[in-house]
Amino acid sequence: MKAVVISIGYEILQGRVINSNAAFISRRLMLLGIDVVAHISVGDSFEDISKAFDIAIKEFNADLIVTTGGLGPTYDDITSEALSRYFREEHVLNEDAFREIREKYESRGMMLTPERIKMAYMPKSAKSLSNPVGIAPGILLMKNNKIIISLPGVPAEMEGIWEAHVESFLRRYGTKNIAETSLTLIGVPESTLAKDLNKYARDNPDVYIKTHPKGHETRGPVNELYIMTSTSKDQDPEIVCIRKCRELIEILRNNNPNLIIEGDCVCKNK
Amino acid sequence: MKAVVISIGYEILQGRVINSNAAFISRRLMLLGIDVVAHISVGDSFEDISKAFDIAIKEFNADLIVTTGGLGPTYDDITSEALSRYFREEHVLNEDAFREIREKYESRGMMLTPERIKMAYMPKSAKSLSNPVGIAPGILLMKNNKIIISLPGVPAEMEGIWEAHVESFLRRYGTKNIAETSLTLIGVPESTLAKDLNKYARDNPDVYIKTHPKGHETRGPVNELYIMTSTSKDQDPEIVCIRKCRELIEILRNNNPNLIIEGDCVCKNK
Numbered sequence: 001m002k003a004v005v006i007s008i009g010y011e012i013l014q015g016r017v018i019n020s021n022a023a024f025i026s027r028r029l030m031l032l033g034i035d036v037v038a039h040i041s042v043g044d045s046f047e048d049i050s051k052a053f054d055i056a057i058k059e060f061n062a063d064l065i066v067t068t069g070g071l072g073p074t075y076d077d078i079t080s081e082a083l084s085r086y087f088r089e090e091h092v093l094n095e096d097a098f099r100e101i102r103e104k105y106e107s108r109g110m111m112l113t114p115e116r117i118k119m120a121y122m123p124k125s126a127k128s129l130s131n132p133v134g135i136a137p138g139i140l141l142m143k144n145n146k147i148i149i150s151l152p153g154v155p156a157e158m159e160g161i162w163e164a165h166v167e168s169f170l171r172r173y174g175t176k177n178i179a180e181t182s183l184t185l186i187g188v189p190e191s192t193l194a195k196d197l198n199k200y201a202r203d204n205p206d207v208y209i210k211t212h213p214k215g216h217e218t219r220g221p222v223n224e225l226y227i228m229t230s231t232s233k234d235q236d237p238e239i240v241c242i243r244k245c246r247e248l249i250e251i252l253r254n255n256n257p258n259l260i261i262e263g264d265c266v267c268k269n270k
Numbered sequence: 271m272k273a274v275v276i277s278i279g280y281e282i283l284q285g286r287v288i289n290s291n292a293a294f295i296s297r298r299l300m301l302l303g304i305d306v307v308a309h310i311s312v313g314d315s316f317e318d319i320s321k322a323f324d325i326a327i328k329e330f331n332a333d334l335i336v337t338t339g340g341l342g343p344t345y346d347d348i349t350s351e352a353l354s355r356y357f358r359e360e361h362v363l364n365e366d367a368f369r370e371i372r373e374k375y376e377s378r379g380m381m382l383t384p385e386r387i388k389m390a391y392m393p394k395s396a397k398s399l400s401n402p403v404g405i406a407p408g409i410l411l412m413k414n415n416k417i418i419i420s421l422p423g424v425p426a427e428m429e430g431i432w433e434a435h436v437e438s439f440l441r442r443y444g445t446k447n448i449a450e451t452s453l454t455l456i457g458v459p460e461s462t463l464a465k466d467l468n469k470y471a472r473d474n475p476d477v478y479i480k481t482h483p484k485g486h487e488t489r490g491p492v493n494e495l496y497i498m499t500s501t502s503k504d505q506d507p508e509i510v511c512i513r514k515c516r517e518l519i520e521i522l523r524n525n526n527p528n529l530i531i532e533g534d535c536v537c538k539n540k
Binding site: 007010011012013014015016017018019020022023024025026027028029030036037038039040041042043048051052054055059060072073074075076110113114115116119134135154189190191192193194195197198201202208210211212213216226228 | 277280281282283284285286287288289290292293294295296297298299300306307308309310311312313318321322324325329330342343344345346380383384385386389404405424459460461462463464465467468471472478480481482483486496498
């Protein structure tokens, strides 16, 4: 299953907000065995949100789209309506969402203004995802063989809905088991390690290897070596990961006598 | 001028790295008066990098594309070659880049391996942007009326090249002056403020207004109110911003007697 994460909001394009939501969602999807193939961030504009959906579906063949942002009460919160327009659904009051929103405001003695009721409007066939942290519910829409999940932009609310509803819903769609580990490599520059890593990566296309420079390439080289293996659902990914990790560090040790390796091949699948 | 920021690297799509580079670049571009219209993140794949360029140019009409990531010595660092392929340029050893890389390694008594020399290859007509922090130089390519700037993914190196070369180069392309301010609004929920903000935003299309919930919508509402104005290059954006800001908080105060406003309309254009 292929996923694209779409982040909606001018504050992202203006660099006033670091897009940590895309990282949270991507990490969770990866651990569920779902491939994230692209992130797209656009402003709060019907045209650009529509473009982002088009790109996700037509360019990146996404089966799953997760959006964040634009579900609140202000004038520029247009994600839900953009969803209705793009997927040609009537934009209607969702009864579950309305009940939840009304209860939350009424229990605090607050009136139901049009701005508040707006958060209960969704594509007609969508399911409302209750927000355990804030007000605006998430949206689950299954349409044209695609799954679209829209979550608020406030990280705590996004994560709250994810934990409460999205994680368990998506669990059935993962087709792979993932295991991963990371080691710290000290004393040898990334560009020296590159030769062995390149060869190992070419020979083992089922293993994802990445070095992240943590120190300076020439003065004091420290690199994080990240290793990830993905297996089919009936295999134990940890066993594969440990074997590949040991194989690789054996090669690195043999070819780089000055290399100091911190950490062991302790692979985890979550 | 419209810009798209492209972030390259599977570590972003796997959620192992939060894309802070896109925020840094976007903020800087905004302050230069250049509109960022989209962010796109893709993996280290020729096909997907090419798709990202296509989307930036054809879907978002970008005049400027800034990429980060994929300029290092490892096998999956393919951004420079992807650039050559996409823009149909010969992929050649850049003399300036080569000299710089050679000096950096030789001064430390390190050999010039193929993995290290690889970082000196660029599209034929590209200019190398010297890296004051690490090794891999940035790339400036001007082609088909587009400006493409490729920077390393390591934030300190990206920012180092930005400060040393990119900021001054791009200064001539901004067409607007920007000023901004933010205030803290306490005691009134975002959904209550929404009505006034929506109206003011509709009436003042030259002002960008955004509330960011910092507290809880109903229990203890705290919102950051961000106000940004953009003016033509011959106007003082701070004066416009201060006037608009005072106008708006006057309206909010009048309609929300319980509203506490922290901060003043101190507008800055940097």
